[in-house]
Amino acid sequence: MQVSPQITNPPGRILGTTYTKISGLYTATGGEKYITIGNFVDDLNTVAHQRNPTSPPASSFCYYLIDDVSVIPVTAANYSLNIGPDTVYCDNQPINQTLTAPNGFAAYEWSTGATTASIQVTQPGTYWVNADFGCGFLSDTIRIDTKPSFIEGFELGNDTVICAQGPFRLPLRTKRGFTTYTWNTGDTTQNIFATAPGTYWITATYDCGSISDTIVIEQFQPGRLFSFTDTVLCEGESVNLNPASGFARYHWTSGETSQSITASQAGKYKVTATTAAGCSVSDSVTISFKAPVMSFSLGKDTVLCENQTMKIEVPAQPGFAYLWNDGVKMASRTINKPGIYKLTASDRCNSFSDEMEVKYRDCNTIFVPNIVTPNHDNHNDFFEIATPTNRKLNLKIYNRWGVLVYEKQDYRNNWPKENISSGTYYYLLSDPELNKTYKGWLEVTQ
Structure with missing residues (x-):
């Protein structure tokens, strides 16, 4: 160390006392307990200087002073240098940060070239400082970075169609690292399950902002592909x-x-x-x-008795429309007056018609023979009853003793079929349509 003491007026001394100015260089080696500072030559070789030229010297003697000093070795452990932690800024925020090294150092050297204790930085990068503490240097470094306003984004995925029918559980996942998660379902977790069709969105926040994404989930609803049936x-x-x-x-x-x-x-x-x-x-x-329509027949032309009706039965076929020439739209009908009746049956593919004539006449006259000769000469072989119209007649035949020998509903002029005894027989003939009964006798001869 360099010692250049300036002698000042000691306590108890009068101003104007003469002092000697001494100076010198002393290098400490460590461990010294005190140092003596003074004049170490005799009075004859001492040159005294008057401190106050306006005052006469009071004495021709000189004095020396004794003081103590403690010399401590200086090392890096005696100092601490910290310019702060690494810092990250969002890229949408301006950088304006003061970096300051502690006081007490003899000199500073920054990576920017500055030599002050503090610097102002406005750009990202690595900054360091070297600080001189007299016996060496201490260094510290700080890293200032920026990060995007949004961290690596995420997507919930493309809009999705669920093929399976019934309940489903589709995971919707985001990424870690966000501060908060807010779903439109009310959930606040990182991931959720979609269990119903609809629109799902999420907003995730962090230090520099937020990210949102939306996904639409539909459930496939199968239906008929054809707009028509068979x-x-x-x-x-x-x-x-x-x-x-x-x-x-x-x-x-x-x-x-x-x-x-x-x-x-x-x-x-x-x-x-x-x-x-x-x-x-x-x-x-x-x-x-469609198969071709099956033909039908209304029957032969017919003669009816007055006030007699006839029902025409035509089997109806599915898909066919039936139309009579008088406008009636049904397959079967009842005839109650004379005329020509024509029926047309048709569908989209086919059409078929038939007609018949119905005449009316007085049916009160009836011919009943009174003799039968069953000798197979084709003349009067059977009991043949003639009527103006072809209608149902019921016949009963009795012998002369009143015994019923033949009975037939809807008689067809075919009695007798086998050989019978000659003789007189009695008949009872009923006409249900006219509500009439005829009776009489007939002779059977061989």
Whole structure:
């Protein structure tokens, strides 16, 4: 150390006392307990200087002073240098930070070239300082970084279609590292499960801002691909089978992969349609061909008795419409007046008609023979009753002793069929339509 003491007026001395100015260089080696500072020559060789030139010297003698000093070795352990922790700024925030080294150092050297105890930084980077404590240097470093306003983002994924029917659990995941998570479902966890179709969104926040994302989840609802049911075609017709559009792929059981095909033969046609998301639905339709209509007959032209009715029965076929020439729209009907009756049966493919004439006459006259000769000469072989109209008659025949020998409902002029005894017989003939009864006798001869 360098010692250059300036002698001052000691306590108890009078101003104007003469002192000697001494100076010198002393290098400490450590461990010294005191130092003596003074004049170490005799009075004759001492040059005295008057401190106050305006005052006469009071004495020709000189004095010396004794003082103590403690010399301590200086090392780096006696100092501490810390300019602060590493700092991260959001990139949308300005950097304006003061870096300060502690006082007490002899000199400072910064990485920027500055030599002051403090510097101001406005850019990211690595900053260091060297501080001189007299016997060496201490150093410290700080890193100032920026990070994007949004940390590495996340996506909930593309909008999704759930193919499975019924309940489902679809995980919706985000990333770690955010401060808060807020879902539109009310959840505040990092991940949730979607259990119903709908729109889901999340906002995740952190120091520099927030990130949001949305996903729409739909559940595939399979329906019919064909807008029509099983179809019946006429002979020679064809139909274009065109299922619902909007699917990515189509596959028919016949091997075709086009959306629509043409059906010209009877059979069951099935197609499977698949969406871009991989959801599939199948539908089928049966094509059949209408057989030609079966013909029908109204019967022969007919003669009815006055006030008599006749019911015409025509078996109705499914899919056919029936129309009479007088406007009646049914297959079967009851006739109660004369005329020409024509019926037309038709469907989309076929049409068929038939007609008959109905006449009326007085049916009160009836011819009943009174002799039968069953000798197979084709003349009076049977008991033949003649009526103006062909109608139902009921016949009973008795022998002369009153015994019933023959009975027939709706008699067809065919008695007797076998040989019978000659003789007199009695008949009882009833006409249900006219509500009349006829009776009499007849002779049977061989």
